[in-house]
Amino acid sequence: xYSIDWDKVxxxxxxxxxxxxRTGWRALVPAVSRTVWALGVTSMLTDISSExxxxxxxxxxxxxxxxxxxxxxxxxxxxQGAAALVRVIGGALGDRWNxxxxxxxxxxxxxxxxxxxxxxxxxxxxxxxxxxxxxRIGKGIRTAPRDAMITQSTPKAALATAFGVHRGMDAAxxxxxxxxxxxxxxxxxxxxxxxxxxxFGAAILGVAAIVLFVPALGDKSGPARRPPGFFPSASxxxxxxxxxxLLVAGVLLSLAxxxxxxxxxxxxxxxxxxxxxxxxxYVATSLVTSLFAVPCGRLADRIGRTPVLIAGxxxxxxxxVALWATGLGGWLLLAGVVxxxxxxxxxxxxxxxAMVAAGLPRESTGxxxxxxxxxxxxxxxxxxxxxGYLWMEEGNxxxxxxxxxxxxxxxxxxxxxxxxxxxxxxxxxAQ
Amino acid sequence: MEAKPPPPNKPLPxxxxxxxxxxxxxxxxxxxxxxxxHRRHVAETAAEHDAVAVAIAPMSSSSDFVTxxxxxxxxxxxGPSYGHVAAVSSSAPGGERTISPLVGDRIYxxxxxxxxxxxxxxxxxTYEADCFNADFSPRSSFQLPGAPSRTRVSPDGxxxxxxxxxxxxxxxxxxxxxxxxxxxLRAGKVVGDLEDFAIEKxxxxxxxxxxxxxxxxFGAGNDRFFATVASGGTPYLIEGSIAHRQARVIKNxxxxxxxxxxxxxxxxxxxxxxxxxxxxSLHAFDLKGGRETIVNELRTVDDQVEWLDESTLxxxxxxxxxxxxxxxxxxxxxxxxxxxxxxxSSPCVVRS
Numbered sequence: 127x128y129s130i131d132w133d134k135v136x137x138x139x140x141x142x143x144x145x146x147x148r149t150g151w152r153a154l155v156p157a158v159s160r161t162v163w164a165l166g167v168t169s170m171l172t173d174i175s176s177e178x179x180x181x182x183x184x185x186x187x188x189x190x191x192x193x194x195x196x197x198x199x200x201x202x203x204x205x206q207g208a209a210a211l212v213r214v215i216g217g218a219l220g221d222r223w224n225x226x227x228x229x230x231x232x233x234x235x236x237x238x239x240x241x242x243x244x245x246x247x248x249x250x251x252x253x254x255x256x257x258x259x260x261x262r263i264g265k266g267i268r269t270a271p272r273d274a275m276i277t278q279s280t281p282k283a284a285l286a287t288a289f290g291v292h293r294g295m296d297a298a299x300x301x302x303x304x305x306x307x308x309x310x311x312x313x314x315x316x317x318x319x320x321x322x323x324x325x326f327g328a329a330i331l332g333v334a335a336i337v338l339f340v341p342a343l344g345d346k347s348g349p350a351r352r353p354p355g356f357f358p359s360a361s362x363x364x365x366x367x368x369x370x371x372l373l374v375a376g377v378l379l380s381l382a383x384x385x386x387x388x389x390x391x392x393x394x395x396x397x398x399x400x401x402x403x404x405x406x407x408y409v410a411t412s413l414v415t416s417l418f419a420v421p422c423g424r425l426a427d428r429i430g431r432t433p434v435l436i437a438g439x440x441x442x443x444x445x446x447v448a449l450w451a452t453g454l455g456g457w458l459l460l461a462g463v464v465x466x467x468x469x470x471x472x473x474x475x476x477x478x479x480a481m482v483a484a485g486l487p488r489e490s491t492g493x494x495x496x497x498x499x500x501x502x503x504x505x506x507x508x509x510x511x512x513x514g515y516l517w518m519e520e521g522n523x524x525x526x527x528x529x530x531x532x533x534x535x536x537x538x539x540x541x542x543x544x545x546x547x548x549x550x551x552x553x554x555x556a557q
Numbered sequence: 558m559e560a561k562p563p564p565p566n567k568p569l570p571x572x573x574x575x576x577x578x579x580x581x582x583x584x585x586x587x588x589x590x591x592x593x594x595h596r597r598h599v600a601e602t603a604a605e606h607d608a609v610a611v612a613i614a615p616m617s618s619s620s621d622f623v624t625x626x627x628x629x630x631x632x633x634x635x636g637p638s639y640g641h642v643a644a645v646s647s648s649a650p651g652g653e654r655t656i657s658p659l660v661g662d663r664i665y666x667x668x669x670x671x672x673x674x675x676x677x678x679x680x681x682x683t684y685e686a687d688c689f690n691a692d693f694s695p696r697s698s699f700q701l702p703g704a705p706s707r708t709r710v711s712p713d714g715x716x717x718x719x720x721x722x723x724x725x726x727x728x729x730x731x732x733x734x735x736x737x738x739x740x741x742l743r744a745g746k747v748v749g750d751l752e753d754f755a756i757e758k759x760x761x762x763x764x765x766x767x768x769x770x771x772x773x774x775f776g777a778g779n780d781r782f783f784a785t786v787a788s789g790g791t792p793y794l795i796e797g798s799i800a801h802r803q804a805r806v807i808k809n810x811x812x813x814x815x816x817x818x819x820x821x822x823x824x825x826x827x828x829x830x831x832x833x834x835x836x837x838s839l840h841a842f843d844l845k846g847g848r849e850t851i852v853n854e855l856r857t858v859d860d861q862v863e864w865l866d867e868s869t870l871x872x873x874x875x876x877x878x879x880x881x882x883x884x885x886x887x888x889x890x891x892x893x894x895x896x897x898x899x900x901x902s903s904p905c906v907v908r909s
Binding site: 248255319406 | 577585676678682766771813834835857859860873875877881902
């Protein structure tokens with residue numbers, strides 16, 4: 127009987143030819159480990175699941191249940207801080223137990239349960255608030271251990287490619303989710319329960335992918351070096367000049383970032399676009415990101431990560447210019463903003479994470495990534511609040527101009543430092 | 558704490574794991590498809606006949622649909638008339654209902670104009686507000702930027718207002734915001750968003766980036782209005798003028814106001830936390846004397862109430878299973894709530 131030795135087929139991925147040794151059609155497929163592919167599948171299915179629900183939630187709550195979303199919006203505010211805390215705990219626990227897989231799977235499982243709980247909650251305000259909070263906690267728990275697994279299963283020279291594969295698949299899920307939800311509702315009007323059931327199914331498959339295909343790295347690495355505990359490891363990281371430099375750079379860049387919703391709102395002011403088309407803008411942006419995340423990651427591993435990162439932020443600056451200038455309008459502006467925003471994400475998100483991950487000691491990968499993600503998220507939130515205030519007080523064009531100037535200053539200040547350091551570390555590694 | 562030793566069991570061969578994943582995928586796809594087919598079958602069966610519990614009267618002529626003494630509402634009895642604008646006589650609200658051809662998610666009427674907010678559930682859901690004459694002929698139509706929540710029409714039918722919930726972002730990463738827009742129904746034009754109105758608090762300009770407006774209610778003069786503006790989690794009651802595009806804060810912690818027909822009292826939602834659980838109770842207060850009463854309704858009410866007369870409030874309450882009914886309760890806190898119109902939401906009392 128003919129049989130395929132799947133173990134061999136898949137094992138080749140982890141210790142097969144490296145990125146540069148591949149030829150022919152195989153050069154098109156990025157050489158990343160099975161863990162990265164499996165986590166990509168998990169993230170894609172989870173994003174399909176969560177974006178399906180997110181895209182119909184306002185319709186479901188406001189029209190179908192006759193609710194005012196503020197009812198849980200105000201309960202929700204309390205959990206914003208809790209989510210940041212949970213993220214750090216998730217990273218620290220993964221390190222401490224050397225069990226990133228289990229911690230991440232628990233986070234994915236919690237969010238999967240939320241899909242069905244949301245349906246069971248019906249119109250009960252308190253229950254819906256609780257489910258949204260649980261979902262957020264699930265997302266917080268899993269992020270850092272997942273990125274830690276991508277880091278630990280990838281050689282340092284291929285980290286940007288690996289994160290590119292993951293972020294690309296993640297974006298593909300974010301693109302597909304709303305499309306699946308709208309297709310279901312178009313075929314079965316008012317059948318919100320079918321959307322929730324389908325979303326639950328996708329989430330279960332996501333959990334199955336991580337449980338079945340991601341090897342528990344702790345098992346392989348033998349007796350792990352005793353992890354130092356979160357606070358010693360955090361203070362150790364913060365004393366490390368390389369980590370500190372990236373943390374400061376990440377926070378400064380985030381502070382000059384305008385959130386997507388404000389960019390789309392500004393776009394709407396410039397073009398005759400109805401706000402009903404907002405979900406489509408997210409879908410189109412995710413499509414661009416999913417197409418370019420892998421090429422950007424591979425480029426970053428070849429020519430250096432800093433140039434790609436800087437190019438990504440230069441693209442964002444170009445987007446600000448397009449929105450600020452009055453010359454452009456209509457479809458050209460629309461396509462420009464969506465294309466540039468998608469490219470910016472493709473060139474920065476995974477690449478920056480790869481830069482941070484490359485410098486982290488193995489036993490505190492999770493904590494380091496969690497600290498970095500939390501700091502940049504808080505910076506992004508502050509930037510968004512400040513932008514809203516400036517928009518209100520000065521109008522949207524002056525507000526965009528201020529952020530454009532800030533971004534230019536940060537890039538000029540941070541770019542050369544990061545370039546020099548990356549070059550330095552490469553020469554050091556070569557010696 | 559010690560790092561736990563890894564479990565000794567060896568993982569299954571990859572072929573077995575791929576097999577499990579394939580079988581699971583097939584099972585889940587089949588289960589979702591079966592559920593969707595079952596759901597479609599149920600919906601089709603229900604759409605063939607109107608629910609027997611609700612008596613439907615044939616409409617003799619469209620000209621008398623909007624008549625003083627009637628209550629208009631959204632019919633939510635399962636069947637072909639689901640979602641249609643319907644009417645009952647306020648003297649026999651549980652009796653036969655007349656069904657109009659108009660379909661909507663939120664409805665209101667004033668001065669013989671019917672204003673309907675509606676979601677068009679297509680591949681890309683769009684929302685619109687439509688104004689109809691009393692004979693159901695279309696008058697004007699406006700695009701809405703989000704899911705419809707509240708609507709009101711001024712007593713003479715000259716102005717209308719819509720509140721919708723806008724969200725561009727994933728619900729996991731940010732909050733909702735409202736857009737409250739005023740329309741001139743005579744000219745068929747948008748007057749403006751309340752966000753662009755000048756708001757005053759304690760004699761000073763009041764302007765916040767996190768402002769959300771909702772729940773407009775019109776006074777008898779068709780210019781004075783009350784509404785809620787919220788900032789930093791606190792909802793304020795504002796009173797203002799549409800023509801002057803301004804308003805001022807007159808009371809704290811008031812949501813979804815509704816002005817009584819004589820213009821003297823305001824009924825509203827008041828948030829309470831009891832034993833760690835959140836609920837909206839209904840209150841009413843006197844604009845002149847400030848005397849406040851708590852309506853004897855212990856269930857949470859998430860609706861902009863409607864005054865049936867000077868002493869009775871109407872509001873929709875959801876039922877387990879996704880349907881809703883219209884209830885009535887005395888505004889002065891006495892008596893008990895009673896079920897007024899089953900399988901109905903969005904009540905509107907026709908006064909002239």
